[in-house]
Amino acid sequence: ETGFDIRDTLLEARRAVGSDFKYWPKHKLVVLVYSAAQFRKLRQNTPDWLAGQYDGKIRVPLPGQGLDRQAVTRTLYHEYAHAVIHDLTNDQCPVWLNEGLAEYEAWKQQTHPWYMLRQALAGNRLVPWSGLSAQFSMTSPAETVTVAYEQSHSIVKYLVERYGFWRIRRLLQAVANQTPLEDALTK
Numbered sequence: 001e002t003g004f005d006i007r008d009t010l011l012e013a014r015r016a017v018g019s020d021f022k023y024w025p026k027h028k029l030v031v032l033v034y035s036a037a038q039f040r041k042l043r044q045n046t047p048d049w050l051a052g053q054y055d056g057k058i059r060v061p062l063p064g065q066g067l068d069r070q071a072v073t074r075t076l077y078h079e080y081a082h083a084v085i086h087d088l089t090n091d092q093c094p095v096w097l098n099e100g101l102a103e104y105e106a107w108k109q110q111t112h113p114w115y116m117l118r119q120a121l122a123g124n125r126l127v128p129w130s131g132l133s134a135q136f137s138m139t140s141p142a143e144t145v146t147v148a149y150e151q152s153h154s155i156v157k158y159l160v161e162r163y164g165f166w167r168i169r170r171l172l173q174a175v176a177n178q179t180p181l182e183d184a185l186t187k
Contacts, residue, residue, distance in 0.1 A: 006033055006062070009073050013080040017105050020165050021084050021172075029083055030057040049142040051075045054082035070110070078106040088169075089176045095133035097181070100152030101168070104160065107153065116143065117150035126151060 010031060018024040034042060039061035043050055052075040053059040060075050081102040085093050093101075103112075120126050127135055127148065135148035160168060174184035 006031070006060075006072075006076070009076050010080065013077045013105075016108070017077060017081050017084055020105065020168075021081075021088060022169060023084055023088055025083065025087055029080075032057055032059045034059065034061050036061050047138055047140075047142065047145075049145050052079045054079045054086070058083060074106040074110075077108075078102040081105040085172065088172045092175050092178065093172065094175075094181055095136050096129065096148065096152045097156070097171075097175075099136060099149055100154075100156035103149055103153035104156045112150070112153060114150045114154065116146045117154060120147045120151070129155075 014024065039059075042059065043053075046053075051071070052061075058076070058079040060072065060079060062072065079102070081104075082098065085098050085101055117126075125147070132148060132152060135144055137145075140148075156168075159171075170187075171184050174187065175181065179187075
């Protein structure tokens with residue numbers, strides 16, 4: 001109805017995300033697409049800030065009321081990145097790093113405004129890395145989660161710009177080998 005071909009966007013995500021991570025899953029990845037009403041029903045026990053979901057399957061709403069194509073495209077890239085990170089790290093990636101990498105992939109073609117992060121910085125409310133993963137709790141308020149997403153994204157963006165994505169791949173490999181994150185980051 002909307003003229004949005006989710007297959008094209010998923011193929012673009014596969015190429016772009018796969019290129020960064022140098023990984024293209026050999027197995028089939030299930031993508032479930034919902035109408036806005038179906039997605040709301042699916043999310044009855046989840047917070048409103050959840051735009052998509054990866055739980056072994058990618059679950060996303062199609063564009064429609066209140067959802068523009070760019071937002072859905074970012075969600076597809078974000079959730080596809082989670083699938084790749086899950087495979088590469090044997091599901092051992094810390095939540096903040098996982099979300100930061102997924103946000104990095106989602107926003108790579110656009111400039112993220114980081115409104116909430118700027119406010120948190122100005123108010124001295126940034127969260128130390130050691131507590132950042134806990135901010136993604138399903139019971140956290142939307143503002144807390146938004147700051148956590150933006151803070152995680154900014155850390156990953158800095159790491160990629162400073163050290164290159166090839167080192168991110170090494171970091172994920174170390175995480176998969178159960179190297180403590182602090183040690184992996186130091187290396």
